[in-house]
Amino acid sequence: MASQIHAAYLDPILTRYQHNPHHLLQILREAQEYFGYIHTDAMGYLSQQLSLPRAKIAGVAGFYSFLSDRPQGEYRVLFSDNITDRMLGSVDLMTQFCAQLWVEAGKVSEDGLLSVATTSCTGLCDQGPAMLVNNIAINRLTPERTTAIAELIRERVPVSAWPALFFAIEDNIQRKDILLNGEFQSGTALAALLQCGDEAILREIQVSKLRGRGGAGFSTGKKWEFCRDAQGDAHYVVCNADEGEPGTFKDRVLLNRYADQVFEGMTLCARVIGAKLGFLYLRGEYRYLLAHLQVVLQQRRSQNLLGKSILGQADFDFDIDIHLGAGAYVCGEESALIESLEGKRGTPRNRPPFPVTNGYLNQPTVVNNVETFAAASLIALKGGEWYASIGTAVSSGTKILSVSGDCARPGLYEYPFGVTVGQVLADCGAQDTQAVQISGASGICLAPAEFNRQIAFEDIPTAGALMVFDQSRDMFEVARNFVHFFAHESCGFCTPCRVGTSLLANMMDKLAQGHGSPYDFAEIEKLNTLLQSTSHCGLGHAACNPVLDTIAKFRPAYQKRLIHHEFVPAFDLDHALLQARQMTGRDDSGAHLERSDESR
């Protein structure tokens, strides 16, 4: 009987996904959205319907932060916990919110009304602090707005009836260049393609020297060519819109306002490599963009820019599915993303082989960044040479930067490659800047002496996050926030990252709690080396970057945490007796342990 309840909502979902086990993550995500969590009977039903072992389904559900196998609140409130949210007061707001609703962070309220927790950066750093309520983003939290939300929840007003203003996510485009100036007309790049042929378009992409905008900077033309030349039963195009790097939000804007240009770039790629199917892998935090993107796709189908016989070409069939992530930063890594697309846990694969030969369903697959596809459309339209003439010799074109933190005008800034960090700071109205974190938590942290460095693959390669910290900020706390981010997002596959990121977070907490000594400092440095040299993927390699950079450049922030000359425990010994004191009612001197300063 119980399973009938679940069959009722699962059947339409299963039908929509053709009972395809590769769509397990999408099915689970929708099940969670409908029912509030993945009920054990739902798991059993899916296991039977998809012919998948229950343990496999549970393993997938257990991997993604936004999926849960036990009841959540009717209202699931997640405060974005990026350092930029914290700088805008998110910690106090969450404390206030929890107090107003008598709920403890990390738990479900006793009446089941709501649950409150934190989540990794939601990509609203330019308009934070932000939260997700039942996966829908709310920006610009203030004590007033948070109070109003608490009231709406207490009165059980459905989220759909909340003031639209709460959900008014702004694009915040501050500086436009070739990509953002909005000249692109849908269909024009495809028309150019059909006019000159896909071989010529590939050549234009190669001539343009376009490099991947996810940060690694692999040549887009080469990637398309390798993929086209790879043998397979089918080829696939994947657009990586899982921008989880803290501080990045350009894809949010590109997909909100320039989706046509992105989809057109994917379609160009499809034609070049011979793909019939493409995926937009959209991070779960951008769930609110889904309806809009579906409309754009539908429009493109009705304009014959997608679907069968695109623009009347009998051999040109291509369509795009949108897959949503469910709260896993590691899925931004292309092989983990493909695993996720296949409905699995988002564990990065062993490479080689690379996705261009063995990607989605083990077939040749191009995975490109949102911005890369948008640029490809422009190149098809205006030519490779034109594009190559912009930027620097090895970094052609423009780069969109997501600027947030301590500056007057946060938002998107598009510059030709080669722009200096100092120029960006001047344009965004940053004053008294102490540090700039580029490329998010895994990127690099610059001190003022380096502000003359350039945004370019030959100097500072970046997916575009640029977080500004003024002199009032504590760079140790910045690094600590990032280290916790990595511990939370580690997929757990390899030993060094699974255990090491948590050890690192604990060590940083130890310093923060006043238990630091030079011993811990040396330990952190040793751990950093180990993570960098033995981790399975970039997440583990990068997990130490924020610490290494801030140690090197902002050492006083650490020095003041090395309070003790000699090793002291990571925990407070006196506090370790608290439970025993409470149980015995004792408070005599023997019931306490003094701090261990006097010990060596």
Place this chain on the structure above:
Amino acid sequence: MSELDKFAPSPLTPLPQVGEGNEVKKLKVATTSLAGCFGCHMSFLDIDERLLELVKLVEFDRSPLTDIKHCGPCDIGIIEGGLCNAENVHVLREFRANCKILIALGACAVNGGLPAQRNHLSLATILEEVYHAQHGLVDGFIPNDPELPLPLDRVHPIHEVVKVDYFIPGCPPSGDAIWKVLTDLLAGREPELGHGLIHYD
């Protein structure tokens, strides 16, 4: 990056060498058992007749062997057992403050051992179960005499609370392993346990 010792053991603290100079100055050694079972001390006695050789080289300070109650300045401190209560912490601190070299002897000192098997339960649950809820208890109460050391909320191996120089794992470590480490240290060598001497059970 600084020149770090990676994950190698900490560098040897220099000990005064036996037989240096004209007079033979004996090294001072202290031993204790914290949250342990004295099994490691029993194993220590398993070095048998080599004890006679040892006492030519060392003099025992605080130890169950001497019944000296507090530790004075020593060259080597040997700790059996982990930290289960406040008194364990006091004794460990006394040893750390007085001993040039501190050795964790046996599983409990090294990783918490058997006592640490309680760590997945809250102390409150344990005390409730033992003194209130257990079948057959009438008017049970949790002892609160100030003479009694209060238990810590978790059992800790000693390296989580003080810096430890050397570790001899085993439950217990064999007399041979203990002898090997001590003689290595007395000879100024980095202690090393080969196959068969290093074991965790």
Place this chain on the structure above:
Amino acid sequence: MNQDKLETFTLDGQPIPFSAGQTIIQAAMAAGVYIPHLCFHPEFKPHGSCKLCTVKVNGRQTASCTYFAQANLVVESNITELNDERRALLQMLFVEGNHFCPSCEKSGDCQLQATAYELKMMSPHFDHFFPDRPVDATHPDYLLDFNRCILCSLCVRASRDVDGKAVFALSGRGINSHLIVNAESGNLVDTDFSSTDKAAHICPVGVILKKRVGFAVPIGQRRFDAQPISAQPLSKEDV
């Protein structure tokens, strides 16, 4: 095939012959040279998760179980720098779970323990997590003690690839990753696990244990009492 026609790479200066498609660790094992490992097993597709088998290939560190052998590679393995890192990885595994060897039936026959002896791991070094993990004694013939799981996934692979079942799977993420079994109750007894499964005999540590046979082999005669793990690069079940 004539032995000297095989191409070779060098491992710590020693030439190691290999055939096409062999990874570094496979070629090394075939040549009787030990590279520390836990998640690697000769019968299974390399996994590359424990990272114990990390070596330097032409100066760059990589897992030797997933790196294909090529002619003239210069591979370093048994060097202080790598052994120090391997020891740290072992220490991570020890503090991540609850490894109380004195009470473990697998002691003396445990790859984690033997590898730690090999690399002279004298202490866990880090602070322990002391996680709260369950024991599943529901099955009449087998016990699961999750406290000792090192997430090598050999049981997952054995059940899936050899037994054609899916008794085991990984769930959770990061430090909360954990092994689960394929039953609504979460109990082994409710799965199709059988004592004849490959998965019943693959665990390198003491998670999957046959009941009523524990401690049958006296101390001194257990697998790794006799010889260190490096002297038995191919175990009896491996050949």
